[in-house]
Amino acid sequence: MLKKIKADFNLLAVLLIPIGIAVNFVGFQVAQILRLPIFLDTIGTILIGVIAGPWVALVAALITNSITAIFNPVYFPYVVTSMAIGVGAGLLSKYGMLSNIFKTIISGLVITAIAVVVSSPITVLFFGGATGNTSSAITATFLAMGQNIWGAVFSSAIITEIADKVVSVLLVYFVVKSISDRYLSKMKYGHLYMKKKNTKNSKKNDQAS
Amino acid sequence: MNQNPILSLHPLTKFYFALFITVSVIIVPNYIFAYAWFPVLMIIAAVAKVAKPFISFILKTLMILLVIVFLMQLFFYPGEDVIGSWWIFDLTHEGLMHGLSLTSRILAIGSAFILFFRIVDVKDFVKALEDIGMPPTGAYIVLSTLQIIPEMRRQSNTIMEAQKTRGVETDGSLIVRAKAFFPTLTPLILSSIASTEERAITLESRAFSAPGKKTSLHKLTKRPIDRVLPWVYIGIIIGLIIWRVFL
Structure with a gap:
């Protein structure tokens, strides 16, 4: 098991990690510049999960949140959410859930569910339900309407996460479609997304030659 | 070599200190104890000559969060003992207490790590982590x-x-x-x-993935105080646990 995980971390996968982390930050920044109401700060993690596997994505998520912690350590507990998203994206990719656009949207919903289930307890237990972003206002509205704290945090998390994660996964789907076969062939799950469909034969040929 | 007594500590000594504060405020439920860490951290920041960036960072990142968390608890935490009301909301004693204990912990842990990243160079910290495996x-x-x-x-x-x-x-x-x-x-x-x-x-x-031991141009030194302080933290933590469990 450990050896298998170590094999995931080949040099190209390792070099993909800084790129993925930077994409997380830049995605967030571009979303801010365009004044979009969503964060889009896990695109890099999802991308790594989809082409390099769940374990590499887990490490990328851990480092992303550690670097965020340099600037604002308060949100570090959400590292668990990012890691779950990375692993989730990796597993969805493994079972071919990003092979067409319809499945990709389903994957986006699954990742939303993961994000909500993992982040809501953190929001309630560490911050008492509000962290000062847009979803806090929604949470407060639900609470004022008489919902209990768990219901309010869950509902507001679903509302804010669903667009965020579905858009992120769709973007990853389109990006992966445009990555060259040459690069994909070196990634763990790359063969699932290569345009040449006779991959098995070409692999055999490679080994033979 | 840096002569400042705080800055010249080993990065891990500083990191363990932040962890020590985190664990201590989890063990001790009293919010006054957690709030008391803040002046201590301010003094450390002043000695390390980072007081100004430290405070401006806290004002920028932590203050809004603390105010929102506190108000949320005050207005919405379920409780019986009503101490006041505003508009359609009832303010409860339980909400006030929960708000104070939650914000005191966020402030203590958050400012401990904010201070940590003000007094440590990320490069040194990464090197220290590499040294421990x-x-x-x-x-x-x-x-x-x-x-x-x-x-x-x-x-x-x-x-x-x-x-x-x-x-x-x-x-x-x-x-x-x-x-x-x-x-x-x-x-x-x-x-x-x-x-x-x-x-x-x-x-x-450049033989990045070649097997074998890697040498580094960047070296960190541990002084006697860096060996003693982590044990002092552990000692205090054990003391606090004993105090919590038996008294």
């Missing part, structure tokens, strides 16, 4: 990420400007702005991914 590849990932982020930020601005000249609109309704997101990010990701292959060749030519 993190693989050198991990150190490379962290440090190269810190370099790549500003680089890619610049690149994303360039791409956005370029797309604007092509006629991609970045102003207007939400849908129009959302549509601009894809043509900005896709080329950025694809070009960055392509660059990793070149980087791989460069690193390989």
Whole structure:
């Protein structure tokens, strides 16, 4: 098991990690510049999960949140959410859930569910339900309407996460479609997304030659 | 060599101190204890001559969060003992207490780590982690990420400007702005991914993944105080646990 995980971390996968982390930050920044109401700060993690596997994505998520912690350590507990998203994206990719656009949207919903289930307890237990972003206002509205704290945090998390994660996964789907076969062939799950469909034969040929 | 008594400590000694504060406020439920850490951290920041950035950082990042968390608890925490009311909300004693204990902990832990990153150089910290067993590849990932982020930020601005000249609109309704997101990010990701292959060749030519011990130009020294202090933290933590369980 450990050896298998170590094999995931080949040099190209390792070099993909800084790129993925930077994409997380830049995605967030571009979303801010365009004044979009969503964060889009896990695109890099999802991308790594989809082409390099769940374990590499887990490490990328851990480092992303550690670097965020340099600037604002308060949100570090959400590292668990990012890691779950990375692993989730990796597993969805493994079972071919990003092979067409319809499945990709389903994957986006699954990742939303993961994000909500993992982040809501953190929001309630560490911050008492509000962290000062847009979803806090929604949470407060639900609470004022008489919902209990768990219901309010869950509902507001679903509302804010669903667009965020579905858009992120769709973007990853389109990006992966445009990555060259040459690069994909070196990634763990790359063969699932290569345009040449006779991959098995070409692999055999490679080994033979 | 740095002569400042705080700054010259080993990075791990500083890191364990932040962890020590975290554990201590979890063990001791009293909010006065957790709030009391803040002046202590201020004194440490003053000695390390980072008081000004430390405080401005806390005002910028922590204050809003603390106010929101506190108000949420005050208004919405379920409780019986009503101490006042405002508009349609009842303020309860339980909410006040929960708000105080939650914010005191966020303040103590948050400011401990904010201070940690003011008094430690990330490069030193990564090296220290490497010394206690993190693989050198991990150190490379962290440090190269810190370099790549500003680089890619610049690149994303360039791409956005370029797309604007092509006629991609970045102003207007939400849908129009959302549509601009894809043509900005896709080329950025694809070009960055392509660059990793070149980087791989460069690193390989310098024996990056060759087995064997790696030597480092950057060395950290541990002084006697760096060996003693972690044990002092552990001692105090054990003392606090005993106090909590038996008294």
